Amino acid sequence: MTKLKPVYAFEEADFENRMLLGGKGAGLSEMTRLKLPVPPGFTITTEVCNKYYENGKKLPKDVMPLVMKNIAKMEKKTGKKWNSTNNPLLVSVRSGAAISMPGMMDTILNLGLNEKTVEGFAKQTNNPRFSWDSYRRFIQLFG
Numbered sequence: 001m002t003k004l005k006p007v008y009a010f011e012e013a014d015f016e017n018r019m020l021l022g023g024k025g026a027g028l029s030e031m032t033r034l035k036l037p038v039p040p041g042f043t044i045t046t047e048v049c050n051k052y053y054e055n056g057k058k059l060p061k062d063v064m065p066l067v068m069k070n071i072a073k074m075e076k077k078t079g080k081k082w083n084s085t086n087n088p089l090l091v092s093v094r095s096g097a098a099i100s101m102p103g104m105m106d107t108i109l110n111l112g113l114n115e116k117t118v119e120g121f122a123k124q125t126n127n128p129r130f131s132w133d134s135y136r137r138f139i140q141l142f143g
Contacts, residue, residue: 006048007066009073010041020045022096040077041091042070046098087124088117110138 004020008029013021015030025043032038044063051060071082071089080089090112095105113121113135122131 004045004047005066006045006060006063007070008043008045009070010038010043013043019098020047022046022098023100024094024096040074042067042074082112083114083117084120085116086120088112088120090117090121108142110134113138 008021008025010029010032013025013029015021015026015033018026021029021043022045025045028038028041028043044067048060048063052058071091074091075081075089078089080087082089090110093108093111095107097105113131115135118131118135121134122128125131
């Protein structure tokens with residue numbers, strides 16, 4: 001039997017394993033498999049969430065290195081860099097469960113925007129107003 005991993009890139013995940021990937025993770029993996037236009041990304045499994053709570057709200061030690069490895073893969077695919085002031089990689093974090101729970105879980109958009117990367121995002125989009133408004137909303141919701 002294959003050992004389950006805590007983090008799966010969309011293209012390597014078994015889209016049929018909704019209990020492990022959550023509904024959104026399974027859906028993104030399936031769309032990737034079908035060659036639909038899905039941005040590069042990865043899923044942190046529901047098992048990691050279970051272990052997080054079992055361990056007093058502490059992430060298992062093997063998770064963050066795998067997250068960073070997958071961010072590096074996203075950087076390579078997009079040509080963008082995490083925390084870059086010129087060409088920042090921005091990501092969305094979408095929570096998902098094995099069962100559908102509409103409206104119950106948070107979504108974080110534009111993770112990666114900060115007082116330094118917003119300038120690069122403004123250049124990238126050629127729209128400073130949009131960039132600063134995105135940053136303002138990020139801070140307003142999560143700052």
